[in-house]
Amino acid sequence: MNNSQYRLTPLVIALLTCWGTLRSDAGGAPAEPARDSVFSPAAYLNHIKYLAGDELGGRGTGSEGGRRAAEYIAEQFQAAGLRPGGVDGSWFQPFEVTVGKRVNDELASLKVQEIERSWRVREDWIPLPFSEFGAVEGPLAFAGYGIQAPMYDYDDYSGFDAGGKVLLIFRYEPRATDPQAEFGGQTPSRFAPFWRKARSAAQNGAKALLIVNPPDREPAQDTLYDFDIFSSEQTYALPMVSISRAMANTLLARAGLPDLTTLQQSLDTQRKPLSRDMGLNVKLETGLEPNRVPARNVLGLLPGAGDTSETIVVGAHYDHLGIQPSMHGNDPTPQIHNGADDNASGTAGVIELARAASEATKLRRNVLFIAFDGEELGLCGSREFVEHPTVAFDDIRAMINLDMIGRAGSGKFSMLGAPTAAEFAGLIEKYAGQVGLNCRTGGLMAGGSDHAPFAARRIPVLFAFTGVHKEYHRPEDDWQLIDAEGAAKVLRLCYGVLAELANMESGPAYTEPPPEAREEEEIRPAVEEKKEAGQDASSAQDSDSKPSRAKLRVRLGVIPDVPGDGKPGMLVQTVIEGSPAAIAGMQNGDRVMKIAGEDIRDIYTYMRVLERFDQRDEADIVVLRDGREQNLRVKFQAAERKREH
Numbered sequence: 001m002n003n004s005q006y007r008l009t010p011l012v013i014a015l016l017t018c019w020g021t022l023r024s025d026a027g028g029a030p031a032e033p034a035r036d037s038v039f040s041p042a043a044y045l046n047h048i049k050y051l052a053g054d055e056l057g058g059r060g061t062g063s064e065g066g067r068r069a070a071e072y073i074a075e076q077f078q079a080a081g082l083r084p085g086g087v088d089g090s091w092f093q094p095f096e097v098t099v100g101k102r103v104n105d106e107l108a109s110l111k112v113q114e115i116e117r118s119w120r121v122r123e124d125w126i127p128l129p130f131s132e133f134g135a136v137e138g139p140l141a142f143a144g145y146g147i148q149a150p151m152y153d154y155d156d157y158s159g160f161d162a163g164g165k166v167l168l169i170f171r172y173e174p175r176a177t178d179p180q181a182e183f184g185g186q187t188p189s190r191f192a193p194f195w196r197k198a199r200s201a202a203q204n205g206a207k208a209l210l211i212v213n214p215p216d217r218e219p220a221q222d223t224l225y226d227f228d229i230f231s232s233e234q235t236y237a238l239p240m241v242s243i244s245r246a247m248a249n250t251l252l253a254r255a256g257l258p259d260l261t262t263l264q265q266s267l268d269t270q271r272k273p274l275s276r277d278m279g280l281n282v283k284l285e286t287g288l289e290p291n292r293v294p295a296r297n298v299l300g301l302l303p304g305a306g307d308t309s310e311t312i313v314v315g316a317h318y319d320h321l322g323i324q325p326s327m328h329g330n331d332p333t334p335q336i337h338n339g340a341d342d343n344a345s346g347t348a349g350v351i352e353l354a355r356a357a358s359e360a361t362k363l364r365r366n367v368l369f370i371a372f373d374g375e376e377l378g379l380c381g382s383r384e385f386v387e388h389p390t391v392a393f394d395d396i397r398a399m400i401n402l403d404m405i406g407r408a409g410s411g412k413f414s415m416l417g418a419p420t421a422a423e424f425a426g427l428i429e430k431y432a433g434q435v436g437l438n439c440r441t442g443g444l445m446a447g448g449s450d451h452a453p454f455a456a457r458r459i460p461v462l463f464a465f466t467g468v469h470k471e472y473h474r475p476e477d478d479w480q481l482i483d484a485e486g487a488a489k490v491l492r493l494c495y496g497v498l499a500e501l502a503n504m505e506s507g508p509a510y511t512e513p514p515p516e517a518r519e520e521e522e523i524r525p526a527v528e529e530k531k532e533a534g535q536d537a538s539s540a541q542d543s544d545s546k547p548s549r550a551k552l553r554v555r556l557g558v559i560p561d562v563p564g565d566g567k568p569g570m571l572v573q574t575v576i577e578g579s580p581a582a583i584a585g586m587q588n589g590d591r592v593m594k595i596a597g598e599d600i601r602d603i604y605t606y607m608r609v610l611e612r613f614d615q616r617d618e619a620d621i622v623v624l625r626d627g628r629e630q631n632l633r634v635k636f637q638a639a640e641r642k643r644e645h
Contacts, residue, residue, distance in 0.1 A: 035121050038356055039491045041484035047076070047348035048406070048479045051318065052340035059339060060322020061097055061374045063291025069318050069347075070298050073371045076351045077300030081358040085299030085390055087369055093297040095384045097374045098290045100232030103127055108287025110241065112140070114280050115254055116445060124247045126224045127286040128211070129232035130194060131240040134288075136166065136207045140280040143167040144267050145174060146197040146209065153271070154181050160275035163205030166282040168248060169197065170214045170260075174268045177216055188638075190614040196535060198236040208239040208284055212248040215261045222246055229291070230324045230334075249379055255279055274379045295319075297381045298371040299390060304502065305362030311391050312367050312502050313399040313459075314353055314494075316346030317375030317383065326475055335475040340482055346405030346464075347371055347490055356495055363502035365397065372450050375403075382450035386457055398460045398501050398508055400494060401451035404472075405464050409487025412467030412573070414440045415493075417451060421460035421508035424497075428462075431496035435489045458510040462497065464490055468559050470574055525631055554613045554636035555583040558592075560603045569624060570606040584634040586623060593629065594622035 001025070022148075024236040050072060056065035074091035086092040112181070119125055144156035146169035154174065173192045175181035183189040190196065194211075201209055213223070225242035249259050255278035257263070267274060298318070304310075320339030325332050338344075354369045368391060374380030398421065405413075418424040418441040425441060432439035451461035466486070470478040501508065557579020558572045571592040575581050592600050595609045596619040613619065613636050621632045 010466045011431060035500075039352055039488040039495075040355075041488045044348050044487055044491070045479065045482060045484040046609050047351055048340055048344045048482055048484075051344035051347060051476075052338040054336055055340065056338075058322040058337040059318060059320045059344075060324075061319045061377055061380070062099060063322055065322070066295075066373065069208055070296055070371070070373070073298040073318060073347065073351065074300075077354060079368065080218060080300070080351070080355040081301055082300030082354055082369065085301035085370075086297070087390065087499055091298055091300065093299060093385065093388070093390060094251045095295055095297075095374075095380070095388075096292045097295045097380045099293050099375050099377065100291050101129065101131075101133075102232075102291040103227060104287045104289050106287075107285055107289075109283070109285040110243075111249065111283045112254075112280050113283070115250070115447045119247060121287065122224070123244075123556045125210075125241050125243040126192065126227055127288050128225055128240040128242055128547045129227050129229075130198075130234040130236045131288060132235055132238050132285060132288055133190065134239060135283075135285040136239050137162050137283045138166045138207045138281070140251065140255075141165045141276060142252070142255075142263070142278055142280045142294035143169050143201075143206075143275045144263075144273055144302045145172070146201055147191045148200050149183070149191050150623050154182075156273050156275050157200070158273050158275075160273065161205075162201065162275075165206055165277070166208045166210065166284065167201055167206050168210045168212065168243075168251065168278070169201075170264060170267075171211050172214060172217060174271065176214070177212055187273060187616075189616070194240065195234075195236045198238055198240060199510065202237040206238065208241070208282075210241055210243050210248070210282075212243050212245055214264050215245065216264065229530070232291070232401045239284060241284065241286065249277065251280060262477065266518065295373040295380060295384075297373055297385055299367045301391075302354065302363070302367040302369070304365040304367070308365060309392060309395045311396050312365055312498060313370060313396055313454070314350055314367060314402075315370040315372055315399065315450055316350045316402040317343050317349040317372040317381060319373050319376055319381075320344075321376055321473065327473055337475050338478050339407040340479040341404050341469070342477060343375070343403050344479070345404060345482060345487060346402035348394065348488065349402045349405055349464075349494070351567065352491055353495060353498065356491075357502075360499075363499060364504075365502040366391070367498065367502055375450055379450055379453060382453045386453040393457070396454070396459055397504075398462070399451055399454040400498060400501075401449055401463045402490075402494065403449040403463065403465060404468075404561065405466050405487055405490045406482040406484075407466040407469055408437065408490055409483035411438060412440075413437055413486075413490060414463075414465050414467070416441065416463040416465060417455070417461040419513035420455060420462075420510055422510045422511055423504075424460065424462060427497045427500055428493075431493045437489050438492055439493070443562055460508045460510050464494055466490070467573070470559060470576055472559070479607050554610060554617065555580065556610065558638065560606070567591070568599075568601055569589055570600050570603050572623075580634050580637050584621065584632040585630075586621075586632060586634075588624065590623040590625050590630070592621060593624050596621075 051069055056069055057063055059066045059069045084091045105121055110119045110125050146156055148155045148157055173183045183191060222245045245260055252259055263274060321337035323336050325334055325335045350369050350371060357367055372381030415428045417426060428439060428441055449463060451463045455461045459544045502612050557576040558581045559574040560570055572590045575586050575588055594600060600606050621634050623630050
């Protein structure tokens with residue numbers, strides 16, 4: 001017998017000294033928080049440096065960087081002494097997700113019955129990335145800009161029946177290059193976006209849109225709209241295609257109508273509708289298909305010492321936004337979104353919790369550590385696990401989720417989900433006090449992260465979260481901004497709670513949160529509608545086909561305090577430099593009490609009120625500052641990227 005079998009490492013000795021022996025009999029000994037030395041800030045940060053490095057390209061689902069991240073996590077689980085917890089004895093649970101759409105060139109077809117020629121996809125025409133799927137057939141008609149704007153006494157549908165027709169329309173809006181135009185001029189108005197034109201066309205009974213660039217707009221050359229994966233995650237009402245000016249002029253000539261230049265000049269100067277049937281019949285097959293990409297969860301199992309199959313799940317999503325244009329600017333250049341806080345921070349935390357739990361005295365229950373894929377696309381990985389668990393789902397007693405735990409230094413640390421089990425509040429208070437964290441508890445933030453599918457199945461959940469910040473979902477979310485010392489405290493708290501949950505003889509039992517804790521709306525700023533709705537990206541849209549409430553038409557430019565302090569109003573954590581809020585004089589720590597005369601009770605009423613406004617609308621805002629009300633006047637900015645207009 002080799003003596004090394006009985007040798008205790010310094011780390012194990014430290015754990016035993018700190019926690020004591022965690023008994024596997026009834027009740028178990030209360031777990032003590034891990035010492036600082038157990039959760040090394042340096043080791044934690046090293047994980048983040050790798051996961052959030054440029055080499056992994058932002059860990060987009062289905063990307064090479066996402067694949068490498070999954071392999072790294074599996075290696076770390078193995079090094080920690082876990083067993084494979086995935087499918088067929090592997091570390092992985094593979095599945096597929098939809099990331100936008102793709103064009104199947106073999107299926108795509110646009111034919112005009114009266115013109116015997118082949119219109120070539122990607123040369124003469126191309127589906128717009130936010131087009132509806134499928135095929136349509138119907139008579140062709142010209143419908144100007146496809147705009148209805150009664151306040152400007154402009155309506156391309158006035159006196160014209162668009163029912164059942166395919167419409168040829170101009171992109172943009174009248175006098176789009178004129179800064180003095182009654183519409184937006186050089187800054188697109190609310191009537192210019194594709195989604196607005198699609199909605200108007202659908203409401204007037206149209207079947208599809210053929211959209212052409214006006215002759216006076218840049219670029220001067222005849223170009224088609226760029227089909228890219230970033231825009232294809234949205235779907236607007238009906239089939240929509242971009243056609244070349246050459247194709248449009250051919251159609252107009254065959255119909256006996258003036259060319260594009262003449263029609264545009266007439267519309268811009270006379271401002272009277274020129275909509276009319278063209279005597280041509282169009283048959284369109286967009287050729288669009290869901291773009292399916294591979295994804296996989298990473299799972300490592302730590303078997304318990306007790307005679308039980310009961311399991312505690314600890315999870316975090318490892319995917320992020322990959323390489324794409326920033327959602328917060330007008331620059332269409334794709335950029336790496338490294339996602340150091342969102343959510344390399346939580347993934348690194350799961351790795352370190354797995355290591356610490358494996359090196360400590362055995363816990364009574366099994367612990368399943370999961371790194372979820374596809375969270376940014378609609379909680380896809382956690383939904384996949386809940387629908388197809390690799391352990392008996394009825395044996396899962398609780399789930400702890402770590403998502404954005406890298407900014408504890410902000411003082412905004414929260415453990416959400418406490419209302420889902422009677423034991424949680426006491427455990428959180430106990431260990432938060434021991435590790436020196438000012439921890440707030442709150443509701444579920446139900447639509448926001450990977451605990452949500454578990455809570456929906458009545459599993460008690462906890463969600464560790466250090467709050468949003470100005471780098472959220474931006475390329476600037478890099479490892480240099482991570483508070484590793486603060487994260488180590490969060491992990492000590494999480495381990496204390498985990499150890500207690502793993503050693504319970506029974507429970508915790510799910511309790512139904514009160515209504516105020518079960519809000520389903522997303523409360524992070526500018527989160528995609530797909531995430532809020534829990535859908536695949538390509539199907540995420542609301543009933544009238546405009547961007548849903550998570551894609552507001554306007555921005556104020558503040559980061560709310562999450563989850564708030566329970567007082568009336570919406571507490572502002574950060575005012576973004578150069579934003580409408582900053583220009584109006586709003587300050588960090590202000591509490592928004594009224595917008596346009598309507599009381600703001602919390603972040604949810606704030607989001608609902610913002611839905612009513614359009615670009616360049618103005619509103620009076622009342623904020624509470626140092627106990628005194630301040631009256632501000634704000635002029636909103638558009639929330640959409642200009643590239644979508």
